[in-house]
């Protein structure tokens with residue numbers, strides 16, 4: 001091999017690309033989408049407006065936002081044959097597996113998306129279709145897991161209300177839209193919308209760099225996000241908090257387990273590859289969790305356990321030395337639970353939020369005509385040796 005190969009497993013110190021989409025500073029706990037601080041966007045914007053900002057690099061005018069929102073609404077229906085694919089999944093199927101399968105199946109229903117030389121308008125239509133259909137697919141994956149009939153989107157509803165309707169309405173009764181819930185969902189989706197070159201986004205860019213379609217690239221990103229060390233952590237956090245509660249609620253015992261090198265147990269929702277200070281999203285989500293539970297009159301004992309864990313981790317030398325602060329996944333599950341989202345749907349909610357980020361990053365990579373991603377390695381295997389016929393082998 002010519003030249004030096006610098007080994008950087010986990011790409012801890014590798015800049016894989018140049019990007020103008022999201023800026024984060026791990027030391028200062030700064031996160032901005034296209035230059036706008038997420039604190040302001042979470043407070044003042046909507047998820048669909050943030051999606052527009054990420055994808056088209058500008059805050060839309062009222063007219064642009066209405067057009068974007070209406071275009072999405074007109075594509076929320078999925079091909080009826082998708083129900084046949086959905087029906088093939090047992091009700092025990094994890095919704096993330098259904099999500100990646102159905103997103104990949106969009107390449108079958110829209111084969112033109114496979115053309116790497118689509119016009120700008122055609123790429124834009126592919127983007128609108130995916131933004132619109134993922135919420136329907138997500139809600140349908142939930143309905144499949146509970147054996148209930150799917151709901152069709154209602155175009156008179158805004159994006160978040162429509163998703164909640166598709167998740168929780170029944171043929172027997174409408175879902176009553178609660179503004180507190182809609183506001184909390186908007187905030188959560190905004191806070192998940194992009195996060196520069198995290199594992200799933202890097203996957204979307206790498207798959208897309210081979211000229212694979214947007215749908216195939218995002219389907220791969222969904223699979224990467226499913227990992228419990230990544231987006232799957234929000235489900236793992238609630239399962240961890242439930243286990244601590246079931247085991248008597250002794251958070252100190254679990255802090256010690258997390259520190260024990262011989263114990264594989266990790267405090268899920270703590271630590272981050274980049275944020276070596278607090279995760280600014282966790283700060284906002286923690287505040288929102290308090291607001292939502294109060295507004296909905298919910299007293300959730302696992303929130304108390306979560307706060308005890310956070311308190312202990314912020315003072316325990318093991319966590320302080322390793323700068324292990326609560327991350328975006330630590331409190332998000334408590335809000336999802338409060339608004340009725342079941343635990344196995346938490347990572348699907350992460351995917352719904354992260355979609356505009358994946359789309360923006362895939363579009364940026366394609367427009368920059370980036371070369372196919374193909375890292376090298378440091379070889380540690382056998383030196384050259386000759387073939388041995390099977391009769392001479394031991």
Ligand code: SDX
Nearest residue numbers: 195198229230231233258266267268269270271272273322
């Ligand atoms: C997300 O990249 C992104 O931006 C991701 C994300 C996004 O928006 O896309 O922010 C979303 O994925 C948030 C992270 C969700 N994952 C979890 O909450 C799972 C628990 N946390 C981790 O496993 C871990 O902290 C990572 C995966 C998040 C980061 O891993 P790193 O950077 O590779 O750090 P590491 O595993 O090398 O840990 C460093 C040290 C180790 O101890 P030592 O070997 O140095 O003694 O900290 C320890 C680890 O054992 N450690 C933990 C811990 N996380 C790290 N110990 C106990 N509990 C934990 N949660």
